[in-house]
Amino acid sequence: MKKDERETLRLRVVNFYHDAACGDLKTTWNFFKRQGYCYSTIYRIIQRYLQCKTTKDLPRSGRPRKLSDKQMKTMACNLNNKSGISHRALSIHYDVHYRTIGRNLKQRTNIRPRKRIKAPKYVKEQEKRAQKNCGYLYRLIPKNCFIIMDDEKYFSLTGVDIPGNAWYYTSDPSTAPANIKYKQHQKFEPKLLVWLAISAKGCSKPYIHKSKTAVTGDVYSKQCIQRLLIPFIDQYHSQQEFIF
Structure with a gap:
C-alpha cells in the first residue's frame, strides 16, 4: 500500500x-x-x-547519528579553506566509514569539494610587475579592439596517457602481456596536432594534422594562417580593429 x-x-x-x-x-x-x-x-x-490526535505521519527519531553536531562543527572548521585532507583520513580519526564522512558533509554542512584551479605562483616582485604590465596592456589596447588568439595541442595516438588506461586487470602479473603490463612510449611517436583560433566573436575551423614532429613554420603559415585564420578574420573582423 x-x-x-x-x-x-x-x-x-x-x-x-x-x-x-x-x-x-x-x-x-x-x-x-x-x-x-x-x-x-x-x-x-x-x-x-x-x-x-492526527492521522498524518509524525517525525520519528530513527537511527542515532554516528557523528554528533559537535563533531560536525569541529570537522567543518578543520576542513574549511583547507586542502590535502582526505575522507579516508577523517574516517580513521572519527572511526566511521569514509562514505559517512562525505554523506554528512553534504547533508549537514555547506562545505563541498572543489577542484583546484591551476595558476602561476608569483613572488611579491613578480606579482607587482604582473599587475603593472596588465594595466599597461589594458590602457594600450583600444576599447573597440578585439583580441584574436590561437593555440595548438598535441595528442598521442596510443592512448597510454588517458587516465582510464592507467590500470589493467590480471590474475597473475607475471603472465600479463608486455603491451598490457607496461605503459610504453615510443621516441618520436606519431602525434595528432589540433590548432584553433578564437576571439570574442567566435572560433575558427580547427586544423588537425598527424605528424611525428612539431608543426613546422611552412605548415603553420600555409595551413593555419592562410587557409583558416585569414578567412576567420574576414568573416568576423573584416571591418574592425583586432590584435593577433
Whole structure:
C-alpha cells in the first residue's frame, strides 16, 4: 500500500469512527472487516489517532547519528579553506566509514569539494610587475579592439596517457602481456596536432594534422594562417580593429 493510500485509509477509518460508529471500536472494525481489512490495522489506526490526535505521519527519531553536531562543527572548521585532507583520513580519526564522512558533509554542512584551479605562483616582485604590465596592456589596447588568439595541442595516438588506461586487470602479473603490463612510449611517436583560433566573436575551423614532429613554420603559415585564420578574420573582423 502506497503512502497516499495509507493516509486515505486512516482518514476514512477516523471519520467513520467519529461520525457513523459514534466512537464504537467494534462497529468500526466490523464495517471495515467486510471490506477486507485486518482487525489489527483498524485497531492500530484508531489507537494512534487517540494518542497523537492526527492521522498524518509524525517525525520519528530513527537511527542515532554516528557523528554528533559537535563533531560536525569541529570537522567543518578543520576542513574549511583547507586542502590535502582526505575522507579516508577523517574516517580513521572519527572511526566511521569514509562514505559517512562525505554523506554528512553534504547533508549537514555547506562545505563541498572543489577542484583546484591551476595558476602561476608569483613572488611579491613578480606579482607587482604582473599587475603593472596588465594595466599597461589594458590602457594600450583600444576599447573597440578585439583580441584574436590561437593555440595548438598535441595528442598521442596510443592512448597510454588517458587516465582510464592507467590500470589493467590480471590474475597473475607475471603472465600479463608486455603491451598490457607496461605503459610504453615510443621516441618520436606519431602525434595528432589540433590548432584553433578564437576571439570574442567566435572560433575558427580547427586544423588537425598527424605528424611525428612539431608543426613546422611552412605548415603553420600555409595551413593555419592562410587557409583558416585569414578567412576567420574576414568573416568576423573584416571591418574592425583586432590584435593577433
